[in-house]
Amino acid sequence: MNNSKLSVKDLDFYYGDFKALHNVSMEVEKNKVTALIGPSGCGKSTFLKTLNRMNDLVEGSKVHGTILYDGEDIYGKYDIIQLRKKVGMVFQAPNPFAMSIYDNIAYGPRIHGIKNRKVLDQIVEKSLFQAAIWDEVKDRLNKPALGLSGGQQQRLCIARVLAVEPDVILMDEPTSALDPVSTSRIEDLIDELKKDYTIIIVTHNMQQAGRISDSTAFFLHGYLEEMGQTETIFFNPSSKKTEDYISGRFG
Amino acid sequence: MSILLNTQTPVTDISIEALVNSEQRKADTHYRKSKRANTLATITLWSAAALTLAILVYILGFIIYKGFRSDNILETDYINYGTIESPLPWQSDDTIMIVNSDVRLKEINGDNLESLLKGKPSNWGNINEQDLDVIPYVLDTAEGNFGKKTIIKNDVESIAAAVENQVGAFGIIPAADADKIDGYKLNVIPVWSLGIGVSPTVLEIKDNKKMRFIDGDMLKDILRGNISNWQEIGGIDLPITLVIPPAGSYEYNAYLELAGISEDELPDTGISTGNPAEYIEQINKLDGGIGIIQITAAEANDMKTLKYQYRKTGRNIQMWFLFEEPKRAGRVGGVSSIIINTIYMVLLTVLFSTPIGIGAAVYLTEYAKQGRLVKIIRLGTETLAGIPSIIFGLFGFIVFVDYMNLGIGLLSGTLTLTLMILPTIVRTSEEAIKAVPRSFRAGSLALGAGKWQTIYKVVIPAAAPGILTGVILAVGRAVGETAALLFTMGFDYRRVENLNTSARVLSTHLYQLVKEGISFDRAFATATILIVIVLAVNVLSTKLVVRKY
C-alpha cells in the first residue's frame, strides 16, 4: 500500500497497568481526512497521541507494536523532534501562547532554527493565509494572541502548526469548544487543507465526521471496532456495535 | 405552599394546617436568623477592613507628614525675636548681617554670629546642617575679636560683592550703610540677641517647684501685666516684678513688639527706669524681677536667664536633602550617596537572587520528581522565609564576612540579603510557573520544541508577571532591611567604590540617626524617601507587568 502515510500494527498502549489500547492496526491514507469516533473514554485521544508520541510525557506509559510513518518506525530510531515537526497537533481547547500573534506563528520555525526576519515574515503570512485567518489579523500581528475570539484562536493554532510545514495534522476535537459559525469555518479549512496534508481528526459530532472525512475509524473500549470508507461506516457498517453507535443507540 | 402540601402524606385538614404553620414559623425564624448572621458578618468584616485601612493610612500618613514637615519644641537662651538691624554688644553701632544666597539661613543668634566671626566653626554645618566652608567678611572699622580667616575690607560694596559671589560667605556691615547693599543678590539675616533676665529669687526651688522655662504666650502675658505671680506659670509662689526697659532702647522696642502693645498700654505694675545700668540692677535685685535683656549683658552682669521655649515648624525634607552628600555622621548635608548605595544594593541583590530563585523554582516545578525531597525543600524554603532577618545577618557575618573573608561591605551585605529574600522569590516563582496552563507546554512540545526551549520561551515568559511580583515583593523587603545588614554591610555613608567597601543604605542610616539621637527630622525624612522608593518600585512594576499580554 503505497498510499499509506501512517501504518499502525498491533498497537497496545498502557497507562501504567491500565491497558488503554488493544491491538489496534490501521492504515492512514495520504491526503485524506480520517475521522476517529467512539464513545467517551474509548481511547481516541490516546491513539491520536501515540502518533506524535505526546504520550511519552505521561509517566509510566508503555507502547507495544509498531507505527510506521512513511515506512519508518517512529518508536524506533526516529528523531522525536522531527516527528513532531512532521506530525503536528491541534488541541481540543485553543492554546495560543501568551505572545503576540506573530510570535505565536513564528515560534515553531524559530525553534527549528529559522532566524531571518524576512523568511519568518513570509512563513507567518503564508500560514495565517492557509489557515484562513490572515485577513482578520493582518493589521494586528503584534497584538496579544489571547485577545482573539475562540474560533480565531483555534485557526491561529492551526496556522501555528502549518508554520512548521508538517505532513500530517492531528486534531483532537478541534471544534468542540467553538460556536457553529467558527465550527463551519474550521470544517471548510480542513477540506481545503487535505489537498496538501494528511489529517486525522477526533470528533464526537457524527455529522461533522460525515461531512469532512474520507474514512472513519470507530473505537470501542480501547479496540478499533471497525474502519472503512466513511460512507460505508455510516450507511453500511459490518459491525452491529458500529451500527448501534452511529444510530445513536448508545454513547 | 402547594408544593409543600403535595409533599405531605395525606392527613386530616387540621393537622396539615398546623404542620404548614409550624413549618412556616420555622422557616421564618431560620430566615431571620440567617439574615441577622449576615448583617453581623458584614458589619464585623467591614469594621476589620476599615480598621486595617485606618491603621495603614495613619502610619503612612504620620511618617510622610513628619517627613515633609518638621515641628519641634525648642528651648534656647534666646527669645525668637530678631531684627534686621540689631545691636551687637561688641559694636558701638547697629549691624546688619548679610549672607550668600546659597547658604540656607533664616535667622541666627548672637552667640553663633560671634563664633562665626571668630572662625570657630569654620563650617556652616553646626549652624544650619549645611556642609559649606564659612567665609566671614568685616569692615576695617568693625570692632571685636575676629578669627584669622576673617577677611577685612575697606568698603561695604566690596563686602557685598564678595558675599554675593562666594558660596559660604557672609559679612556684617553697619546698619547705617543699609542702602549700599541694594541691588546685590544676597540674604539679610535677622539676629537674635535678647533673652529673659530674671532675679535669682525666681529660680529658687520651693515646694518641689522651680521655674524652668517660659514660652511665647507666658511671656506675652507677663509683659502685658496679666500675670502677677510666678505660681501661675509653673513657678514658685512669688510676685512678679516686671521691669520695663529704658524708653527708646532696643530692648524697649522689642518689649512692645513681643507684648503686642503700644507705649500707652504699658502695664502700671511695671517698674520703669531711664538708666540702662539701673535697669539691669533692678531685674537682679528686686524679688521676682524679670526683664528683657541682651544675652551678652546678662552674661556680663552675672544675671540669671530663663530658657525660652518655642515651637519651630517648617518644611522638613527638601530637594537639597536628596542631592547633598551626608557629612558628620549624617548630622549635616543630605543623603545622596546613601540613596546611591541603596540603589546599588538593590540592583546587586536582584542580580544575585533572581536567576538563582527562578532557576530553583523551575527545577522544583518542572524537573524534580514530585516526591519527598521536593516536599522537604519546600518546607525548608518556607521555614527560611520566616526566620528573623537578624539571624541571616549573623549567618552572613560568620560566613561571608569572616569565613569567606569578604569583609564588611557591599558584597557581604547583598549576599546576606540574597539569602534572605531567595525563599520568597522561589515560592512566588513556583506559584507563577505552576499557574501557566499545561496546554501551553503541550502546544510547544507538539511543535517539536524541547523541554528547555518550552520552559525558556513559553513558560517563563507566561509566568513573568507573577515572577516579577515576587521579585518586587522581595525588593521591597530588601530595601527596608536593616537587621541583616548591621553586621554585614557597615555604616560608611560615602558612596561605595567597590564591592568590599562598607556602605550605608537608607535603612541603616535611619537606624543610626535614631540610635545616636542625631535627628528625628532627618530620620523621618529618610523614612519618607524609603517609603517613596518602595511605592515607586511597586507602581513601576505594575506598569511593567500590565504592559503587553
Ligand SMILES: Nc1ncnc2c1ncn2[C@@H]1O[C@H](COP(=O)(O)OP(=O)(O)OP(=O)(O)O)[C@@H](O)[C@H]1O
Ligand atoms: N494520563 C492518563 N493516565 C491514566 N489513564 C488515562 C490517561 N489519559 C487517559 N486515560 C484513560 O485512558 C482511557 C482512554 O482515554 P482517552 O482520553 O483516550 O479517551 P477518549 O476516547 O479520547 O475520550 P473522550 O472522547 O472523552 O475524549 C480512559 O479510560 C482514560 O481514563
Ligand SMILES: [Mg+2]
Ligand atoms: Mg479525548
